[in-house]
Amino acid sequence: MQASDVRPLPVLKETLNYLLNLLDATEHPFDVVHDFVFDRTRSIRQDLSMQNIVNDQTIHMFEEMVKFHIISHHKLRSCSSKRSFSSVHYLNMEQLKKCLISLYALYKENRNSNSIYKNEPEFYSFHVLLHLGSNSQPLGESLSLWLGRVPSLILKSKEMCFARRLLRLFRMGNYKRFLCTTTTEASYLQYYIIEPYINEVRALALSCVNYCGYKLHPYPIAHLSKLLMMKELDVESFCNACGLETSTDERGNKFLSTKQTNFHYPKEVFPSYCLLGLEHF
Known part of the structure; x- marks a missing residue:
């Protein structure tokens, strides 16, 4: 691949905005729109990685792509009555995990010693919530080891405290507090991850x-x-x-x-x- 084949950041940003606007379209079923956007957002991530672009714009773009996969996680559930989407769900979740890994790396490279990005706590909480319902290790290591590397400002945030408390309630089988806590504290993106376990x-x-x-x-x-x-x-x-x-x-x-x-x-x-x-x- 030649350098001229890689799209510059302004073009990638414009392309992403166009793709994300398609999610509200009603001309086609959501699973069809998802497949179209899915392939092209993955290509955008590849172009960003090849150019090693690390700045606030890139972080915002990765946050938007994480949102796309979480919203898809929610909307694809309503499509499953028409045909089996287990493979689509699996691929979507795999890309969500890869997006989060890249986003966490970008946060780390751009972080000042005494500050964090506005959305960092919520986006870090997604990794904790991905541990609901199974003993899997979404990013390939135990949750306790991963938490040991999370900055204290993020660990103490209300978003992370909520996610860790909810995971504990789930594992304890405290169904009443689990449901009540979800209702009163979850953001819509957090809820979309929790939803399959309700x-x-x-x-x-x-x-x-x-x-x-x-x-x-x-x-x-x-x-x-x-x-x-x-x-x-x-x-x-x-x-x-x-x-x-x-x-x-x-x-x-x-x-x-x-x-x-x-x-x-x-x-x-x-x-x-x-x-x-x-x-x-």
Whole structure:
């Protein structure tokens, strides 16, 4: 490749802005738009890396590309009912991790000793939240080692404290505080990373209610709605997806009979039930 083949920074910035504006287009399904933008943003990152451009503009561009992959992570979930997007999800997450690695390196190279970039805490929190739901190591090392290299100003930020607290609640199985903390503290980008695990936490809560409840006292669906932070109609659907039956009394009140033995985590992907309090995301 010749030097003339590499696009200068102003051209790359203009191209990225054009691509990101396509995300709001409605002429084509989002997965089609995603594939188009996906390939071209990867090419932009390659051009930036080849020129070794390290400045505030580059940082902003990488932040925008990280946002693209996180928003795609959210929007592609609604496309999965049409056909399988497991490979698309996987590739999108791989590129998100690579973008974060590059962005963290840019932050480090440009950081002054006593200051951090405005968005650094939130973007560092994404790495912590990527540890939800599995024992994987997104950037190839343990989280404790990674945290040991994070500047103290970032570690003490509200964004990082939130992410670390939420991960701890998830691993402890504290479903009530997990859901409440997400509702009150998550930014929309943080929520998009957390979203796939919301229903996993709800299933844990439903399991506890089912196995720990008193058989002669069915659990009101209205109470479950508040506990799981979801609409009552969605609660019924969710219970059924977990193998549990609901009933209705003569007054029209709906209940979950506890001590049912056929509870299971759904074998297929959960429908994307909204989290009450975050409907605007």
